[in-house]
Amino acid sequence: MRLNITAWRRVVQLWRLAVLFLLSAGIAPGPWNMTGMAPRSYLPIAQRQSHQPNLLVNGSFETGNLNGWAASGTTGASNAEAHSGAWSARIAYARTSSAGMEADVLTRIGETYKFTGWVKIASESGSDWGGFRLEASSWDRKSLATSGPLLVAAHGNAWFKVALTFTATSNQTRVQIGYFGGPGRSQVVNVDDLALFVKGANLPPNVAINLTPNAIDRLPLTQQYSVVGDDPDGAIVHIAWDFGDGTHALSASGSRRVAIPGSYTATVRVADDDGAVISKTIAWSAAGGGIPSVTISTPAENNLAVHSATLAIGGRASTSTTNVRVSSDRDFAGAASGTAAWTAQVPLQPGWNRLLVQANDASGQISTAERIVRYIPNPPLRVSGLAESAPSIERWTPLELTFALENSAATNPQFPFDPAPPLGLEWIDGISVDALFTPDNWQTIYRRPAFLNQRYERALKNDQEWLYPSGDPVWTVRFAPPTVGVWKYRIEATEARGG
Ligand SMILES: [Ca+2]
Numbered sequence: 001m002r003l004n005i006t007a008w009r010r011v012v013q014l015w016r017l018a019v020l021f022l023l024s025a026g027i028a029p030g031p032w033n034m035t036g037m038a039p040r041s042y043l044p045i046a047q048r049q050s051h052q053p054n055l056l057v058n059g060s061f062e063t064g065n066l067n068g069w070a071a072s073g074t075t076g077a078s079n080a081e082a083h084s085g086a087w088s089a090r091i092a093y094a095r096t097s098s099a100g101m102e103a104d105v106l107t108r109i110g111e112t113y114k115f116t117g118w119v120k121i122a123s124e125s126g127s128d129w130g131g132f133r134l135e136a137s138s139w140d141r142k143s144l145a146t147s148g149p150l151l152v153a154a155h156g157n158a159w160f161k162v163a164l165t166f167t168a169t170s171n172q173t174r175v176q177i178g179y180f181g182g183p184g185r186s187q188v189v190n191v192d193d194l195a196l197f198v199k200g201a202n203l204p205p206n207v208a209i210n211l212t213p214n215a216i217d218r219l220p221l222t223q224q225y226s227v228v229g230d231d232p233d234g235a236i237v238h239i240a241w242d243f244g245d246g247t248h249a250l251s252a253s254g255s256r257r258v259a260i261p262g263s264y265t266a267t268v269r270v271a272d273d274d275g276a277v278i279s280k281t282i283a284w285s286a287a288g289g290g291i292p293s294v295t296i297s298t299p300a301e302n303n304l305a306v307h308s309a310t311l312a313i314g315g316r317a318s319t320s321t322t323n324v325r326v327s328s329d330r331d332f333a334g335a336a337s338g339t340a341a342w343t344a345q346v347p348l349q350p351g352w353n354r355l356l357v358q359a360n361d362a363s364g365q366i367s368t369a370e371r372i373v374r375y376i377p378n379p380p381l382r383v384s385g386l387a388e389s390a391p392s393i394e395r396w397t398p399l400e401l402t403f404a405l406e407n408s409a410a411t412n413p414q415f416p417f418d419p420a421p422p423l424g425l426e427w428i429d430g431i432s433v434d435a436l437f438t439p440d441n442w443q444t445i446y447r448r449p450a451f452l453n454q455r456y457e458r459a460l461k462n463d464q465e466w467l468y469p470s471g472d473p474v475w476t477v478r479f480a481p482p483t484v485g486v487w488k489y490r491i492e493a494t495e496a497r498g499g
């Protein structure tokens with residue numbers, strides 16, 4: 001027997017992929033949230049502006065009673081809720097014949113009036129036609145204006161303002177407030193700051209707008225927005241926010257997610273029930289800082305060939321970083337030591353190792369950096385542990401050789417060596433291992449490929465055969481000699497070992 005091992009060496013230029021991925025996580029524009037969402041806008045408590053004299057004698061109920069009103073059902077003054085002051089009127093309709101309050105005011109035929117009031121639906125259950133409503137009707141019981149049914153589905157449970165406009169057709173006009181509908185629904189509703197006055201030239205809404213925070217120094221962040229104010233002679237019926245960063249809202253207030261750095265101007269358009277629209281703007285900005293950054297200083301470049309099975313890797317991360325992790329595509333993951341200056345020891349597998357470094361901050365934002373190194377064991381490639389299945393065999397009987405290959409630099413020993421791998425797949429490098437057999441001192445050569453043979457143990461479980469890998473894969477060659485005699489063989493291994 002003669003054994004000759006040829007370890008083919010190929011010096012290749014290190015290809016420099018210059019791969020450095022800096023991925024910023026979580027900066028895609030997200031949907032903004034609306035909290036306390038209602039299809040129609042409602043506003044926080046605001047001071048009423050002075051306007052025409054109120055023809056209703058007790059519209060704020062601060063007397064603690066319903067003087068000036070005719071009440072029916074479970075209706076009374078309440079200090080459980082108030083839009084302003086301490087008192088409001090509370091109307092509870094629970095499937096009884098009626099619940100409400102009304103008042104008659106002296107009006108001039110042909111004059112246009114406004115009837116405004118704040119409403120808060122404290123509770124509601126069941127369903128039926130109609131609902132709570134505000135209405136103005138003439139002395140002969142013809143409706144002049146009505147709010148229509150006011151339900152939780154459209155108005156929620158917060159205070160909102162209703163404004164009606166009507167032209168009087170009789171010397172007295174009756175305003176009615178209460179439940180008007182079928183008995184299948186129950187509602188408890190508070191009303192406050194009711195006013196009836198002669199309509200003058202329309203006054204526009206008077207509002208202030210807020211964005212908090214408006215100088216954002218880290219992303220993403222939740223920003224609160226609000227419109228605070230009132231229409232002094234009516235009600236605000238539409239609000240449209242254009243935040244300037246491509247997002248919008250139709251509610252007076254809420255919160256939204258800010259994700260894109262920049263300097264912006266938010267515009268709010270507020271419309272009242274008479275069609276006046278005002279526009280307000282507010283500047284805000286979001287700085288892109290805050291997302292952690294990470295760099296790798298050691299090794300300084302990609303595609304480095306190293307000859308040690310352990311690589312020291314290290315670098316720096318921004319101060320907001322709370323931890324740095326290092327992983328490889330070759331079965332390693334672990335935490336680095338330190339953050340602002342971090343280091344880690346990474347065990348390498350032969351061949352190409354892609355190392356991923358992740359830095360994340362307390363809010364889960366992640367940046368990454370990557371290095372690719374190639375581990376080429378320093379000692380030359382060698383065969384060890386060679387074993388033959390038998391010292392002597394009969395013709396046509398397979399001989400099986402098993403052996404180990406030490407110090408291989410192949411990344412994927414299950415693939416054959418390719419001297420010209422496809423562009424981009426250079427790092428999927430393999431190793432070709434053949435056994436050459438000769439019966440006549442290398443005049444005639446039989447070449448047989450070796451393969452990595454994974455052995456299995458068989459087990460019977462529930463009448464089914466299971467195979468379990470047994471040990472590491474073993475290089476194996478099988479050859480059945482076609483002639484009798486004394487044979488020689490040698491093993492050749494070819495791989496790329498880089499430069
Ligand atoms: Ca009040």
Ligand SMILES: [Ca+2]
Nearest residue numbers: 203233234272
């Ligand atoms: Ca107005």
